[in-house]
Amino acid sequence: MEYVQERVTTLHALRDRTPEAPTDRAAVVVPMTEREFGGLAVERVLGALETVDPARVVVPLRASPGRVGPVREWLREFDLSTEILWCDGPRLERLLADHGLDGQRGKGRDVWVGLGPALSEEYVVVHDADTLSYSPAYVARLLFPLAHGYAFSKGYYARVEDGRLYGRLFRLLFRPLVRALADAHDDPVIDYLASFRYALAGEFAATSDLVADLRVQRGWGLEIGTLGDAFEHGGFEGSAQVDLGRYEHDHRSVGGPTGLADMSDAVVDATLRILLDRGVGIDHDALADRYVAAARDLVRSYAMDASFNGFEFDRNAELEQVDTYADAIGPPAADDRLPPWRDSPITVADLREAAAADLREVATADYREVAEE
Structure with a gap:
């Protein structure tokens, strides 16, 4: 346990x-x-x-x-x-x-x-x-x-539902993004974000x-x-x-006006806004490369975990999502927080x-x- x-x-x-x-x-x-x-x-x-x-x-x-x-x-x-x-x-x-x-x-x-x-x-x-x-x-x-x-x-x-791993935006975008940030930046808020399961x-x-x-x-x-x-x-x-x-x-598709791809833009924006608020400078091109590398490593781990549990797992579909989410990595848009x-x-x-x-x-x-x- x-x-x-x-x-x-x-x-x-x-x-x-x-x-x-x-x-x-x-x-x-x-x-x-x-x-x-x-x-x-x-x-x-x-x-x-x-x-x-x-x-x-x-x-x-x-x-x-x-x-x-x-x-x-x-x-x-x-x-x-x-x-x-x-x-x-x-x-x-x-x-x-x-x-x-x-x-x-x-x-x-x-x-x-x-x-x-x-x-x-x-x-x-x-x-x-x-x-x-x-x-x-x-x-x-x-x-x-x-x-x-x-x-x-x-x-x-x-x-986890119906013999499949969900939580794709967290697994395939946020978690590897935070790992990629931690590889290049030393700020306690990154450790804080990484602490949440x-x-x-x-x-x-x-x-x-x-x-x-x-x-x-x-x-x-x-x-x-x-x-x-x-x-x-x-x-x-x-x-x-x-x-x-x-x-x-409810589960969402990757594409479409309220799909995971659109949501990825907002998640990346909010994450990088936190770092920007704290004065952390980011090379976004380098971050995107580190993100893809971290995400691909995690896909390999998810595939093994799914296999261990006898779950369905579409490795190619997960890797395609990683490539889609990588396009969202860039400078935050104008700050319009309430x-x-x-x-x-x-x-x-x-x-x-x-x-x-x-x-x-x-x-x-x-x-x-x-x-x-």
């Missing part, structure tokens, strides 16, 4: 146990899109949260106007103190634009919207809504280190003090950008990672007022449509 420690405190699920944790002092942020509405995964997540009974559940919702009403009514069926924030609402969008906070939209922007209201609680937990294997124990496990003096807690898990996991918890200092990446760089700020405000001593077991959720809520030009009250007005307007429109029918 494995229980090796990393440089960040690593908590292992050596038995099926839900530890005592301050769930009643925590807000759980669950970003959701209309695509997940009514699905088995989100049903499981929300049903499990009913048994957890956190202080509040904040749902930043990305949806078209016609879907907001049905989603809102469906969420009311769960015995939870739920706050819905329609991320596409016109008043909310205008509020952000008026204060220079408009721009690229994505998961990170949605989470940032949800983090503001969540700060009213002592602790904040963030996790995805598409987890088929979700357990009520996850929230307590993520919160446990925070109740014992840590400021930041990250989930990790095995991405699944750095791209969407599940984390933090004190509201730390969350208020997060500069949130707007898109798929959210998870890595969060680690960079967690290092600055919590460091090795204030950070932990928690075993959440095996995880099952500001920490501690320094935000809008208040949480402003955001809540705009979001509530948008929901009232949608409810009125829904009523009109029903009356007209």
Whole structure:
């Protein structure tokens, strides 16, 4: 049985146990899109949260106007103190634009919207809504280190399904990228990033003090950008990672507008932004070469691990992904991170007022449509 420690405190699920944790002092942020509405995964997540009974559940919702009403009514069926924030609402969008906070939209922007209201609680937990294997124990496990003096807690898990290794963006991009950075640069944040067993996991918890200092990446760089700020405000001593077991959720293709190739650009950008913030100069061409070499070595190891377990493994497909991800390595784009809520030009009250007005307007429109029918 494995229980090796990393440089960040690593908590292992050596038995099926839900530890005592301050769930009643925590807000759980669950970003959701209309695509997940009514699905088995989100049903499981929300049903499990009913048994957890956190202080509040904040749902930043990305949806078209016609879907907001049905989603809102469906969420009311769960015995939870739920706050819905329609991320596409016109008043909310205008509020952000008026204060220079408009721009690229994505998961990170949605989470940032949800983090503001969540700060009213002592602790904040963030996790995805598409987890088929979700357990009520996850929230307590993520919160446990925070109740014992840590400021930041990250989930990790095995991405194994149907006799195959998943977690491709982490395995084939992030891990070898960090290894390539470590080969040429001596900065403690690289060791910090390398300490997390699944750095791209969407599940984390933090004190509201730390969350208020997060500069949130707007898109798929959210998870890595969060680690960079967690290092600055919590460091090795204030950070932990928690075993959440095996995880099952949606898989993405490599190509396409929301595929892994597009996500790789954001992951690389967020990773190199962390180094740029710390004044580390990078030769990007040399980094790309070192990355490819490190990734190819890891593919060989993954192939052996898969064979050992009797899993399917397409070595050529994995190597093709490595070549695709190598194209993403270059200087970070312009910094468009959202500001920490501690320094935000809008208040949480402003955001809540705009979001509530948008929901009232949608409810009125829904009523009109029903009356007209």
